[in-house]
Amino acid sequence: MKNRKNLLEFLEKKENSKEDIFLDQALYYELRHFRLPFIITVLTMLIGSLGYILIDNFSLIDAIYQTGITFTTVGFGEIAPISPLGRIFTITLIIVGFAVFTLAVGIVVNVATNGDIIHIFKVRRMLYRIARLKNHFVLYYLNDYTIEIASNLRKNHIPFVVIDPSEGFEERARQLKFPYFLQAEPHTEIAMKRANLGLAKGVITLSEKESDNIALIVSIRLFEKEYRPHQPFQIITSAKSRLSADKLRKLGADSVVLPTALTAQRISTVAVRPDFENLLESFLYSNDTxxxxxxxxxxxxxxxxxxxxxxxxxxxxxxxxxxxxxxxxxxxxxxxxxxxxxxxxxxxxxxxxxxxxxxxxxxxxxxxxxx
Missing domain, CATH: 3.30.70.1450 (Regulator of K+ conductance, C-terminal domain)
Incomplete structure (x- = not known):
């Protein structure tokens, strides 16, 4: 958790200074742990090669080869006669090589188990897949409505990306078998770019909090004004009351759905004309017809x-x-x-x-x- 917190703080600073859409800076941040063993390995090879050249007059190629097999302790033996001083140097090189190897393995295991490098590679792969999407929908905030909409979009072969800021969203998205998903703050510009919003067909925001929907609609219209002014996004959202629906339309929503009104209309239709429900299910909502x-x-x-x-x-x-x-x-x-x-x-x-x-x-x- 501490490493994850440090990583998030680092990413926040980097995003403020320079956009990092594909997490390049985050990857470099995690790879910094390998700098020390790499530098020590190079220095050991350099010192070992120079030692064999100076002590036993090895050629450059022979010195590098002898240092390599000694440093890695593969046990190939001596490629040329070595003096007593050279053997002492070889023993020292073996001990140093073992220490460097142990250090390198420890760092690799520590980064793999406690770091975020594996998670970063998974997210980067997802971001590159999303970057290839066109005419897709971006669904914000995971809830029952989003899950149902995602299921219908998948049945109709319409690509979509689901974005949610909550902890544990990625694991939940994998369980629901979402093809594309991101854990990010929806209203931020970096999240919109990572969702490839510039090439999207539309946006569906279904947060239970009206403030979230308002913030997202305004942010998307500002994004649209800067990056796609001649091709407006289709924004679909939901509201709990007609007053809220009017407010969301004025802010820029194209379609505002009232779940209570739709439910009431459906129930009223079934009450007055019971057979009409079967007609709707057969012709409008079923994929089998x-x-x-x-x-x-x-x-x-x-x-x-x-x-x-x-x-x-x-x-x-x-x-x-x-x-x-x-x-x-x-x-x-x-x-x-x-x-x-x-x-x-x-x-x-x-x-x-x-x-x-x-x-x-x-x-x-x-x-x-x-x-």
């Missing part, structure tokens, strides 16, 4: 812009149905008729087989009508 629903954005250059719904013939092309259109200004058209015009930057709510939905975006993003 072949049917899914997805919202598809219509870019300005798309060939479907200013086309009538019945003319684009998505049902004929892909056997999918458009059950709703969300206009650019925010209005929603449920169950649009065939004469409805599709406008630029609107969102089409499409339902169909998962295989067909994957091709909808490709067709909508084309500039020319497919044959």
């Amino acid at each position: 072949a049917i899914d629903i997805e919202e598809v954005f219509v870019p300005k250059y798309s060939w479907v812009v200013l086309q009538r719904l019945k003319d684009i013939k998505l049902r004929t092309l892909l056997n999918v149905s458009i059950v709703g259109i969300r206009m650019k200004e925010g209005s929603f058209i449920p169950m649009p008729k065939g004469d409805t015009l599709i406008t630029a930057e609107s969102n089409l709510l499409v339902i169909g087989k998962i295989v067909d939905l994957k091709n909808v975006k490709n067709i909508i993003n084309r500039t020319e009508k497919p044959k």
